[in-house]
Amino acid sequence: MPIKYFFAEKKRKTMAKVFITQKIPNAAIEYLQSHGIDAIMRNEVFPLSKNDLKNNIKNADVVICLLTDIIDQEIIDFAVDNGVKGFCNYAVGYNNIDVNYAKKRNIWVTNTPGVLTKTTAEMAWALLFSAARRIVEAHKFILDGKFRGWEATLLLGYDVSGKTLGIIGAGRIGTAFALMSAGFEMNVLYVDENTNSILEEKLNAKKVDLDTLLKKSDFISLHTPLTPETKYLINKDKFNLMKPNAILINTSRGTVINEKDLAEALKSKKIAYAGLDVFENEPLIEKELLNLGNVVLAPHIASGTKETRDNMAIMAAKNAVDIIQTKKPQNNVY
């Protein structure tokens, strides 16, 4: 049966393929190629339509996808039917993927935890200080030619040291963010399902319920994943509980906050300020937020340092290699 043998041999020698849905650092391709894997990366920074996504993944063994790619039941079914073995998300959050369904269909889903923890926590602090000290307003003030010299009451902000810091979600990033507060000698409160002994021991942090945290905190930072339980966790009722000097920071997912309610709370000065890296309907932003002075906005760049984005690329690629080598990938999410 020489012909059959020929085909079998040819199939065996075909290189495994990874499709990368959008442009990520080349470190991913280099890692894959050094493992004898053929990597194809789209050179674009916007997601494919559903049909184009299907066309592109049908010959892949593994797909490296981004948080803007919607991996729903239809895509998962298509992937499984076409021999795709896993989706490796280039992000720590994976609310863009129907993980329960992927599990049911026996296809791996991985993320990039750990490598971006401190980078994201640092961005939350950058937003916190930008808000507390009104850095964006100050910058604009100078560019607008309004600086006439030192003034006693110019652009007054809020002290950070000694204040109460509320952490919602004390996982890896929430913990790193809280630990960075040590130099500011803050009173730390947190909300989490679990007791966080590191925070309790190192910062004397107290685990409280959400409403208590919202009532007592001067600074509130969100570090929870987006799940059905955390959707609109912060809404009109919750803004009503917060202090008028409260500053709200979000580097998690936009939909954890009801963005319309937030705009209203900022406009009516129910809370003082917000620092936001994430939005409900990215890249769209609630229009009202764009007209307010008391908000600092960033375009979802919390993990965006050169080092961390390279490390995320390598981590996603490693997970793809594990899957191709039929091992359980290190960062499987279920």
Ligand code: GLV
């Ligand atoms: C970015 O938002 C991430 O989840 O990594």
Ligand code: GLV
């Ligand atoms: C995500 O990395 C988290 O657990 O905070």
